[in-house]
Amino acid sequence: KQEVTQIPAALSVPEGENLVLNCSFTDSAIYNLQWFRQDPGKGLTSLLLIQSSQREQTSGRLNASLDKSSGRSTLYIAASQPGDSATYLCAVSGYGGATNKLIFGTGTLLAVQP
Amino acid sequence: NAGVTQTPKFRVLKTGQSMTLLCAQDMNHEYMYWYRQDPGMGLRLIHYSVGEGTTAKGEVPDGYNVSRLKKQNFLLGLESAAPSQTSVYFCASSSRDPAVMQYFGPGTRLTVT
Numbered sequence: 051k052q053e054v055t056q057i058p059a060a061l062s063v064p065e066g067e068n069l070v071l072n073c074s075f076t077d078s079a080i081y082n083l084q085w086f087r088q089d090p091g092k093g094l095t096s097l098l099l100i101q102s103s104q105r106e107q108t109s110g111r112l113n114a115s116l117d118k119s120s121g122r123s124t125l126y127i128a129a130s131q132p133g134d135s136a137t138y139l140c141a142v143s144g145y146g147g148a149t150n151k152l153i154f155g156t157g158t159l160l161a162v163q164p
Numbered sequence: 165n166a167g168v169t170q171t172p173k174f175r176v177l178k179t180g181q182s183m184t185l186l187c188a189q190d191m192n193h194e195y196m197y198w199y200r201q202d203p204g205m206g207l208r209l210i211h212y213s214v215g216e217g218t219t220a221k222g223e224v225p226d227g228y229n230v231s232r233l234k235k236q237n238f239l240l241g242l243e244s245a246a247p248s249q250t251s252v253y254f255c256a257s258s259s260r261d262p263a264v265m266q267y268f269g270p271g272t273r274l275t276v277t
Binding site: 054084093094095143153 | 268
């Protein structure tokens, strides 16, 4: 069974710091990996999607990498801002051949202190 | 462009009552999903649909039923609510292309007493 783990569960950093969030998965036979952001009491906002054939994707201050063989992904946030404070979730698809079904990690709660 | 909307936003039920959660999307997406989010458990897929008139079970389908009578709507039903169904429910939609991300609604917070 595919399991997705995110460590740490919570992280607090001062404004301006560069930071890395980690995501690991047990079965490397994935189709893609997605990173989401969730603000308190709100839905999920899509950040980045990396297909299994790709190594990384970038959007603004965000860079996500994927090492499928080792079952790991990282989300790098450059020059963090208080507005980046949220829970960050990663999810993988492709388990059992189902390209559209996502399996989520439990998230990392990020607090960026002004 | 509203994206994915969910009705209602909050609901309190008593054990044994029934209710239907409505999800609507205006992006002409083929695929729609229902998830539940519980503390420490992450999001788990309840049911999903790959097209109008089709539904399939996800990871935690017991106690729920779904219907997709129109392409833009996906309904989640609880026939006899139980306290274990207290959760936040999210609807999502996506195109048929698996390289495209899923879009999520704002969620429905359900409490069963």
